[in-house]
Amino acid sequence: MLQKLTKKLQRKLMKISAGPKFRSGLESAFSDAVAHEDFLYEPYRIPYIINKKYIPDFICERTGAMIECKGFFRVGDTQKYKAIRDEIDRPLIFLFSDSNKRLRKGSKMTLGQWCEKEGLAHFTLRTVPELLEHLKCLAPLKS
Numbered sequence: 001m002l003q004k005l006t007k008k009l010q011r012k013l014m015k016i017s018a019g020p021k022f023r024s025g026l027e028s029a030f031s032d033a034v035a036h037e038d039f040l041y042e043p044y045r046i047p048y049i050i051n052k053k054y055i056p057d058f059i060c061e062r063t064g065a066m067i068e069c070k071g072f073f074r075v076g077d078t079q080k081y082k083a084i085r086d087e088i089d090r091p092l093i094f095l096f097s098d099s100n101k102r103l104r105k106g107s108k109m110t111l112g113q114w115c116e117k118e119g120l121a122h123f124t125l126r127t128v129p130e131l132l133e134h135l136k137c138l139a140p141l142k143s
Helices: 002-018 025-033 077-087 111-118 125-137
Strands: 066-070 092-096 121-124
Touching: 077 092, 077 111, 092 111, 092 125, 111 121, 121 125
Parallel strands: 066 092, 092 121
Antiparallel strands: none
16 A cells, blocks of 8 residues: 555656646747746636627526527537526526437437436427426416
């Protein structure tokens, strides 16, 4: 056990002494160009917010649920819909042309599986009656 711990510490020390691992050749070249100057490489993270506006496809008047009709997701859509879900106080429900379509080319996850993972309800045109039943189970909008 002590030997394993010592080896782990040795590897960690080697990484520290080797210096930072750069993400690009340009970063590495800049580091070499300003060697021995007062620069820190990626010392901390800064959170940021991108303010955009979302227009839902449909709103259920009784519940306020937002229905988004999608054939596919474009790049960045998963992040967009998670951000929307986190901002709103009503359900976001997807109506897919095909919920078994892949999230993106080469992905193993489908649109429906992504919704289930993210806790979002999803339906297709074939399951509109189930969507209407789902909406009946939701609490009405507060006046």
